[in-house]
Amino acid sequence: MDRTTRSSALFGILTRQKALPFIIIMLVGMLFTKTGFYTPYNLLDMLNSSSILLILSFGVTLTIIAGGCDLSIGGILVVSGVLSIKLQSVMPMWPAIFCAIVFGVVVGFVNGFLVVHQRTEAFIITLGMGLLLTGVAQQLTDAHPLPSSNPDFMMIGNGYLLGVPNLVIITIVCFIIFAWLMRYTQFGRNLYAIGGDYEVARYSGINVIRTKWLAFVISGGTAALAGFLLSSKLNTGSAIYGDLTALVVNCGVVVGGTSFAGGIGGIPQSALGLLAFGMLDNVMNMLNITSYYQILLKGTVIVAIIWLDCFAQKRKRELV
């Protein structure tokens, strides 16, 4: 009896934290290879290259927990990236960056209006919005990469502070803010309630529309932040950077353990989910796996992890 409880508790953790066992498997597996995986340089680099996706995922997590999703982040990412470079021809750098982020916030506001206020389907609306924005980015850049000539701008995404890449620091700061927002504020709790049961939240006197709307606004803002950081890191703005980003990020959030049905999950889970993706990329590069196989393996991993989830669901059904 005792042993079954303990083993089922362990099983519960494994199925709830889908990404964690996968990360552990990779970490253990890499012990047996002769690659440079376990060097401080590589580990930091892995974090650095995951940072953009991590920042994106924090905003997206809010919308998914509230029972929606945000697939427009890819579009916001590229447009804000292009804007932050392009606007520098007419204004100084920081105002340009500010405008790029405001742009993301405005798109998030529109998303929220359509999805929450007008009650449309988040999946389709934000997908369409993402396509639309990719088109905008192509117009803005004439479908060419747009390089930046400002070394200060490049330093934001490539500089270091006390030996740690700026991007990693920004990611950690974002992580702390968002995790704390979801865990310790009324806003965060209300998002969980809305995703868990929209009607109950409404009956309890929660301002459901404003709260859920705000989730989309924040997601737009973080996507724009990530967009400008990406442009800074690559010193270029381009319409093609965001092709698969939205899908990968939404997927990573769910793989991390946030339920696509809403109400369950959290920022730490999303961080783990996207770290697992980042680590997988890094590991595959270390093992010299060709890019075709990389995408195949990544897809396989996603399917396998989500498949594991059905065990967790089955267990939950037994309990209820």
Next chain:
Amino acid sequence: MSVMSESDLIISIRDVSKSFPGVKALDKVSIDVRRGTVHGIVGENGAGKSTLMKILSGVYQKDSGTIVFDGQTIEHTTALESMHRGLAIIYQELNLVSTMSVGENVFLGRFKEMKGMRGTHAKARELLDSIGCKVSTGKLVSEISVSTKQMVEIAKALSFKSKLIIMDEPSSSLTAEEMAQLVKIIHQLRSQGISIIYISHKLDEIFEFCDTVTVMRDGHVIDTMPTSEVTRNDMITKMVGRTIENEYPPRPAKVGGTLMEVRGINTRKLKDISFKLREGEILGLVGLVGAGRTEIVRAIFGADKAKGHEVLLGGKKALIRNPRDAKRAGLGLIPEDRKLQGLVLTFSVESNISMASMDRFSRFGFIRRSLERGIGERQVKALSVKTPSVKVPVVNLSGGNQQKCIVGRWLEIAPKIFIMDEPTKGIDVGAKYEIYLLMKRIAEDGGAIILISSELPEVLNMSNRVLTIFEGRLTGEFDPATTPVDTIMASALGMPGVSA
């Protein structure tokens, strides 16, 4: 108990036990059901009735014990196997596909055996006719009433040539008329030699048509006896394990001045609803399901859009456009459907209780956890919610305790006016009494309650005043302490000749 031969029994449950982590849900439960009888099972929430049913249907596996159904020992089973064996279960939350037609639902997954859709509909028609149900087999399940859905479930059970049909609280959402129809069907099934296990909280029903009754409590069978040999009070005592003197506490005594006045609610369904609610009063709304009782309170609470009406609180006009405004104005609502409108099932007990009063324990939007815990624990204690801790998920609690969590949520913000829509639906006798006491306390503390219930005795015994509603109109106002029940019922049924 007399000795019965094995072949007399349709099902024989012997020493069945089942444990969940931390809980012994069933402890050596033994029940025998004779062929062609209606066997009632009563017990408070958490007594183990549902667990037992889930073991019979194959949702759970038993830890030990034996089950012999129709002469066959059943070990591991699945829902489908037990249906084919002739054991059908009709759950409280009916299992029908709402986007498919009635006929398709009866033969779901067996269209091929029925030789296509034409055969399916023809055979479904036959089965529905046999139980006197006239609904068209082509109608979508989402468009039919709960009672019709139940009949569709019964037709489905008959289609498997079921020898035993288990009904899990079938009456909880039926009107008196629909109930009479169900009773007729139950008698008919019995006369065809089909056995029925009837699970219910309503003792009246058990006495009305059950041959034998088994009382369960805390995972044990307390007693099994012929219904003719037991009194109502005995049964209640056995169910709750203690004596309950009265089913209802006395009504709140002091009624003061007008607390709320509602003027002219008009919607598609409601016609010119106006009434007053006084301080310290429990006001009952009596009417058939669908008469507009729920719509009235939803309009007041701002949950449904209604235009042109006025709500006066303490003589002043209050603008209530949505539930948030209502909450701010001092109204609280315990909605009709606990699972759909009352609880966030993914939340803990504590978070469910605290979710309406978050302003109280937050500063600048930040939740202060220790205060939240305090609120949760205070309400759990005040309402004696049975839960190992305030941190457990609310889904793990029994129905009565879940309901108390919703009550606690609103008690915390101490609304002046409490709207309770079916507050004791699916709750056992002991927990009901506690909710009644709570209502009385709210009223006596200077609040007021609008009470809606399908159980007429409940409304009549709890309310200081009742309003009757028929087809969206108020048809009368009565003092239930002095008015005969027939007069009130007649008014609720829209019969003429009753003065308002």
